[in-house]
Amino acid sequence: MVDYIIVGAGLSAAVLAERIATQLNKKVLIIERRDHIGGNCYDEKNESNIRIHTYGPHLFHTNNKEVVDYLSQFTTWEVYNHKVLAYIDGKEVAIPFNFNTIYDAFPPHLAKKLEEKLLEAYDYNSKVPILELKKSTDKDLQFLADYIYEKIFVNYTAKQWGMKPEEMDGAVTARVPVFIGRDDRYFNDTYQQLPTNGYTALFRKMLDHPNIKLMLNTDFKEICSLKEKDFYLFGQKFDGHVIYTGQIDELFDYKFGELPYRSVKMVFETLSQEKYQEAATVNYPNQYDFTRITEFKHIHPVNTPNTTILKEYPQAHIPGKTTPYYPIFTDENQKNFDKYLKYSQEIPNLTLVGRLAEYKYFDMDDAVENALRVFQRLRDQ
Numbered sequence: 531m532v533d534y535i536i537v538g539a540g541l542s543a544a545v546l547a548e549r550i551a552t553q554l555n556k557k558v559l560i561i562e563r564r565d566h567i568g569g570n571c572y573d574e575k576n577e578s579n580i581r582i583h584t585y586g587p588h589l590f591h592t593n594n595k596e597v598v599d600y601l602s603q604f605t606t607w608e609v610y611n612h613k614v615l616a617y618i619d620g621k622e623v624a625i626p627f628n629f630n631t632i633y634d635a636f637p638p639h640l641a642k643k644l645e646e647k648l649l650e651a652y653d654y655n656s657k658v659p660i661l662e663l664k665k666s667t668d669k670d671l672q673f674l675a676d677y678i679y680e681k682i683f684v685n686y687t688a689k690q691w692g693m694k695p696e697e698m699d700g701a702v703t704a705r706v707p708v709f710i711g712r713d714d715r716y717f718n719d720t721y722q723q724l725p726t727n728g729y730t731a732l733f734r735k736m737l738d739h740p741n742i743k744l745m746l747n748t749d750f751k752e753i754c755s756l757k758e759k760d761f762y763l764f765g766q767k768f769d770g771h772v773i774y775t776g777q778i779d780e781l782f783d784y785k786f787g788e789l790p791y792r793s794v795k796m797v798f799e800t801l802s803q804e805k806y807q808e809a810a811t812v813n814y815p816n817q818y819d820f821t822r823i824t825e826f827k828h829i830h831p832v833n834t835p836n837t838t839i840l841k842e843y844p845q846a847h848i849p850g851k852t853t854p855y856y857p858i859f860t861d862e863n864q865k866n867f868d869k870y871l872k873y874s875q876e877i878p879n880l881t882l883v884g885r886l887a888e889y890k891y892f893d894m895d896d897a898v899e900n901a902l903r904v905f906q907r908l909r910d911q
């Protein structure tokens with residue numbers, strides 16, 4: 531007897547499973563293709579006792595107290611403020627580009643002038659997306675915008691997305707705005723913290739409930755099918771509710787074509803040295819095929835003679851072969867997604883939730899907030 535099937539065991543899935551099991555007292559079956567829970571938040575300790583993020587660095591940050599309070603039921607936290615440097619013109623400078631970066635990059639008299647101009651145009655401690663700054667009519671600010679665009683954004687974005695910043699939804703590059711102030715941290719949110727024993731332990735706690743059954747190493751279509759508008763579980767018509775967190779195009783057998791995703795090849799190296807770099811992440815906008823190097827000891831401090839680094843090589847996503855990481859934000863892709871969404875809405879006992887199913891660039895806090903809202907909708911139906 532199952533009331534809900536949840537496809538996937540990532541963040542959105544775990545929130546919904548936990549809420550349904552504990553608040554509705556209903557039975558949930560989670561079907562996960564991978565051999566582990568946690569989706570792309572999954573972390574593990576490697577052979578050198580260093581905690582690594584298998585699917586790339588995941589840094590929890592939010593202004594949403596409700597999300598923090600919710601997750602705090604399942605974990606305690608360590609405060610962690612993520613710092614990122616970018617290697618440009620032979621120097622490592624702090625990003626998001628801020629007043630400290632300006633003083634590192636330019637001679638003092640020019641830096642002072644640029645700082646004053648920024649403060650005339652924008653509020654102190656505000657964030658200005660690079661594509662906004664580029665519209666500035668002041669010639670000094672135009673110079674600054676062109677510099678940041680050329681040195682930080684254009685080549686990184688070409689590697690990461692295979693596109694120019696202006697060809698994509700501005701929200702993507704606005705994630706790393708120019709910061710009108712001196713805060714060197716990558717994020718400015720009120721809460722910046724990591725689960726004390728890692729993300730995987732957090733998920734384990736969320737899913738540890740007698741109402742939740744978990745099938746790992748199982749493809750949804752091995753045990754479920756969708757015929758016309760009806761789901762079948764082990765060949766029997768399923769009258770419960772299906773919450774699907776996988777790729778929406780895959781669920782519908784690519785009937786409106788493939789939705790493009792960007793993938794990343796994650797290459798880990800463990801080195802016989804205590805430390806590799808000055809910050810947790812160093813971005814390389816203009817060199818190499820990888821975008822950035824993350825050193826996990828900065829994120830999860832541990833006393834070991836070795837260190838583990840991760841180089842991220844963006845690549846095209848090939849269904850069935852690579853991991854879909856990022857939806858690609860163009861108007862055309864959004865239109866195609868909308869076709870799938872409309873089609874999905876004709877299936878009454880189906881709910882799509884999460885980054886892949888909703889084709890959205892969710893941060894972890896967005897994913898939790900969104901899943902909590904979806905739960906409220908399901909509960910009140």
Ligand code: UDP
Pocket residue numbers: 616625682683684686687690702703704705706813815
């Ligand atoms: N970006 C860039 N240069 C950088 C950092 C970011 O051009 O040094 C752009 C790039 O398009 C990237 C986007 O800003 O995809 C968002 O960056 P973020 O670090 O938020 O990406 P994520 O950690 O989600 O991969």
